[in-house]
Amino acid sequence: MLHSASRKVGRGFLGNSVRIGVNVFQNDTCRKISTSSRKQTVMPAWVIDRYGNNSMLRFTKNSLFPILHYPNEVMIKVHASSLNPIDVSMRNGYGAAMLNMRRDPLNIKAAGNEFPLILGRDVSGVIMETGLNVSHFKPGDEVWAAVPPWKQGTLAEFVVASANEVAHKPKGVSHCQAAALPYVALTAWSALVNTGGLKKDNCKGKRILILGGSGGVGTFAIQLMKAWGAHVTTTCAEAAVSFLKDLGADHVIDYKARSVEKQLKDLKTFDFVLDNVGGHTEHWALNLLKPWSGATYVTLVAPFVLNTDRLGIADGMVRSGITMGSKVLKSFTLGYMMVFLLKILFK
CATH class of the missing domain: 3.90.180.10 (Medium-chain alcohol dehydrogenases, catalytic domain)
Structure with a gap:
């Protein structure tokens, strides 16, 4: 009616x-x-x-x-x-x-x-x-x-x-400048501050790793962490190395030069990892964190959305819950905290 x-x-x-x-x-x-x-x-x-x-x-x-x-x-x-x-x-x-x-x-x-x-x-x-x-x-x-x-x-x-x-x-x-910021800035803030607990008062001297630093989220995260006094390591392709150094990154790794995993394992462990890449990175990136120190790994590449697209809402939620739950539990046994940030809401 x-x-x-x-x-x-x-x-x-x-x-x-x-x-x-x-x-x-x-x-x-x-x-x-x-x-x-x-x-x-x-x-x-x-x-x-x-x-x-x-x-x-x-x-x-x-x-x-x-x-x-x-x-x-x-x-x-x-x-x-x-x-x-x-x-x-x-x-x-x-x-x-x-x-x-x-x-x-x-x-x-x-x-x-x-x-x-x-x-x-x-x-x-x-x-x-x-x-x-x-x-x-x-x-x-x-x-x-x-x-x-x-x-x-x-x-x-x-x-x-x-x-x-x-x-x-x-x-x-x-x-034009303003339109380039909101979505990536909110994503980075949600990952670093709301989820990771990082803030101006506790960042000084902390070792931060940003996997995939040349995108919008990565470049914002680098600048924010440097402004708050953190030591920032990031990965990118060779063409972006000088750009990320200009933004303030302390150590920039060209992931195409040789195995990025091996290059990062040669460095001191980190207090926080922001993963913009996903895929196989989470299999080895957790080992780059300081164990039993409150270190945190936040990934923007969660399986939830892909699973719901492929399997439907109900089955996708169940599959995602099992996958993410097992990974989070495994990270706890290793002395880290692993958090999945739902990419579609921010990035």
């Missing part, structure tokens, strides 16, 4: 966007969708209509204009966006099974599935419209944000985000 009502839920300066209608669908659950009477109904965006390689990317000028569904949301006019490894993975279908559980069913029901899907997680731009529950932002504010992967992305003219996913852009940073 469909009921309709009308009330003010948003404010902004996008044409006729102040008064927004609210349709309330009453079925098993009651949901509210806000729709706008604004003149603009479509916008340019990069989308995919199915998963695959780069040939799946399609530029269109007729992507549906986003709307504020809830009063805690904001609309951002995109000035700059950036690409992350997660965007490439999502284009291939990585995480589709799990993400479709989180996507707003209102958006999926409109098309019958998640397509056309707009990629892109980072954005820097200007607030164009705010929901009535938003008090920290107003139209015209310059902001930056990291949009979660279960939402439509930022490779478009406009994007809608929850206010708690947005922050005011630093005045000394351009939109």
Whole structure:
């Protein structure tokens, strides 16, 4: 049964966007969708209509204009966006099974599935419209944000985000610079600080190893750890060695020169390892930690998402639980702490 009502839920300066209608669908659950009477109904965006390689990317000028569904949301006019490894993975279908559980069913029901899907997680731009529950932002504010992967992305003219996913852009940073930071910075912070317990007061003199230091997460992690006084060792290809040294890394290892495992075993053990590489690294990287000292190994390459894609949600969760649980228990017996950080949420 469909009921309709009308009330003010948003404010902004996008044409006729102040008064927004609210349709309330009453079925098993009651949901509210806000729709706008604004003149603009479509916008340019990069989308995919199915998963695959780069040939799946399609530029269109007729992507549906986003709307504020809830009063805690904001609309951002995109000035700059950036690409992350997660965007490439999502284009291939990585995480589709799990993400479709989180996507707003209102958006999926409109098309019958998640397509056309707009990629892109980072954005820097200007607030164009705010929901009535938003008090920290107003139209015209310059902001930056990291949009979660279960939402439509930022490779478009406009994007809608929850206010708690947005922050005011630093005045000394351009939109292009700002758009390069949010997702990788949040990933690095989550791995190092929230998960690893590292902070300014306890980093001085600690030996940190960052496997795969030349990517966005790695370069941010190097600079943060050096700013907090840690000794940083990292790995990369030869072309990035001088770049990472310029960022402050104390010891940079070219993983292609010879076995990176052997090169690292010749060094003193580490207090913390951040693994951006995965694969076979975890088989030997744990042995690089100081045993029985509270040393921690955090990997961004967890099997959970791949297992749910391959086996389905239920079987994937069971398989992942067994795999990760056995690895964590093994690390405890060796005197280390191993933590899996869910890649799709951050990187």
